[in-house]
Amino acid sequence: xxxxxxxxxxxxxxxxxxxxxxxxxxxxxVLQKVKWLLRAEKAGxxxxxxxxxxxxxxxxxxxxxxxxxxxxxxxxxxEAIALLGTTTTTADAEGEVLxxxxxxxxxxxxxxxxxxxxxxxGPISQIPPMHSAxxxxxxxxxxxxxxxxxxxxxxxxxxxxxxxIEPIQTAxxxxxxxLIVRCTKGTYIRTLGEDIGKALGCGAHLTFLRRIETGxxxxxxxxxxxxxxxxxxxxxxxxxxxxxxxxxxxxxxTLDSENAGRFLSGLRRRGSWPDADxxxxxxxxxxxxxGVGHVTGGELVPERLLSPLEIQQIxxxxxxxxxxxxxxxx
Numbered sequence: 001x002x003x004x005x006x007x008x009x010x011x012x013x014x015x016x017x018x019x020x021x022x023x024x025x026x027x028x029x030v031l032q033k034v035k036w037l038l039r040a041e042k043a044g045x046x047x048x049x050x051x052x053x054x055x056x057x058x059x060x061x062x063x064x065x066x067x068x069x070x071x072x073x074x075x076x077x078x079e080a081i082a083l084l085g086t087t088t089t090t091a092d093a094e095g096e097v098l099x100x101x102x103x104x105x106x107x108x109x110x111x112x113x114x115x116x117x118x119x120x121x122g123p124i125s126q127i128p129p130m131h132s133a134x135x136x137x138x139x140x141x142x143x144x145x146x147x148x149x150x151x152x153x154x155x156x157x158x159x160x161x162x163x164x165i166e167p168i169q170t171a172x173x174x175x176x177x178x179l180i181v182r183c184t185k186g187t188y189i190r191t192l193g194e195d196i197g198k199a200l201g202c203g204a205h206l207t208f209l210r211r212i213e214t215g216x217x218x219x220x221x222x223x224x225x226x227x228x229x230x231x232x233x234x235x236x237x238x239x240x241x242x243x244x245x246x247x248x249x250x251x252x253x254t255l256d257s258e259n260a261g262r263f264l265s266g267l268r269r270r271g272s273w274p275d276a277d278x279x280x281x282x283x284x285x286x287x288x289x290x291g292v293g294h295v296t297g298g299e300l301v302p303e304r305l306l307s308p309l310e311i312q313q314i315x316x317x318x319x320x321x322x323x324x325x326x327x328x329x330x
Contacts, residue, residue, distance in 0.1 A: 074215030
C-alpha cells in the first residue's frame with residue numbers, strides 16, 4: 001500500500017514573485033508549482049505565456065492578486081527569432097510546415113527591412129491565430145484547431161510601440177530575423193513574425209520567443225524555477241516582493257490613522273491632492289499599503305482595497321516594520 005500523501009499546510013502569502021518562466025511549462029503549471037513551493041493560500045498570474053515562450057511572468061499571491069490586472073494591461077517587450085522561408089500551421093516551430101519559399105538577398109536589404117519595420121510600427125490590425133487560448137462559445141480556439149475546425153476571428157487592434165529587426169544566420173546557415181518588440185497587451189508575437197515574413201515575400205515562423213520585460217519589470221529581476229526549487233523555504237520567501245511592486249508609476253498618498261480607517265471602509269476622503277488617475281494609498285501609523293484609487297477635484301476615491309486582515313498579515317511578516325493595528329472606522 002502506498003503511504004498517504006502529506007497534506008501541505010497552506011499559509012497567507014502576500015506579494016509578487018518575479019519568475020523567469022521556463023520553456024515547456026504553461027503559465028498555470030508554473031503558478032501551481034510555485035504556489036506549492038511557497039505553501040501559499042491564494043495565487044494568480046498576470047497574463048499567460050505560451051509553453052514555447054520563456055521569460056518574465058510575475059506571480060501574484062494573496063493581496064497582490066487584487067492588482068494583477070495592472071500587469072495584464074501593461075506594455076510588454078519580447079525577443080523573438082523568426083526563421084525565414086518556412087510557414088507553419090501554428091506560426092511557430094510546433095506546427096506542420098505549410099510552405100517553403102526561397103529567401104533572396106533582395107528581400108533582406110537594409111532598405112527593404114526598414115520599409116517593413118515602418119509598416120508594422122504603431123497601431124496595427126491582427127487576426128488572432130487559431131492556435132491561441134482565445135475562447136469561442138466557452139472553448140479555446142486551439143481546441144477547434146486540433147479538431148481541424150477553422151473559426152472566423154475578427155481582427156484586433158494592437159500597437160507596436162517599438163520594433164527592431166536584425167537579419168541573422170542560424171547555426172544551419174538559414175536566414176532569420178531577430179526581433180525586439182515592445183507592444184500593447186493582446187499582441188500576438190507569432191502573428192507579427194508571420195506577417196513580417198509575408199511582407200518580405202518569403203514567409204516566416206517563430207523558433208524562439210522570450211518576454212524580457214513587462215510593465216517596467218525586467219528579466220534581470222526574475223528568479224528561475226529550478227533555482228527556486230533548490231533553495232530552502234526561507235530563501236524562497238525572500239523572493240516574494242511587496243504588493244506595491246505592481247504599483248510602480250502610481251502617485252503616492254499617505255493618510256493619517258483616522259482617514260486610513262475611513263478609506264479602508266470605502267469612504268471617499270477630501271484633501272489638497274492634485275488630480276491623478278492612479279494613486280497608491282498608504283496609512284502612516286503603521287506605514288502600510290491600503291489600496292489604490294484616483295483623485296478628482298480634491299477627492300480621493302477608493303477602487304481596490306486590501307482588507308484589514310491582509311494588512312495585518314503583511315505587517316506581521318515584515319521584519320523591518322513596527323507592528324500595529326489598523327482600525328476600520330465607519
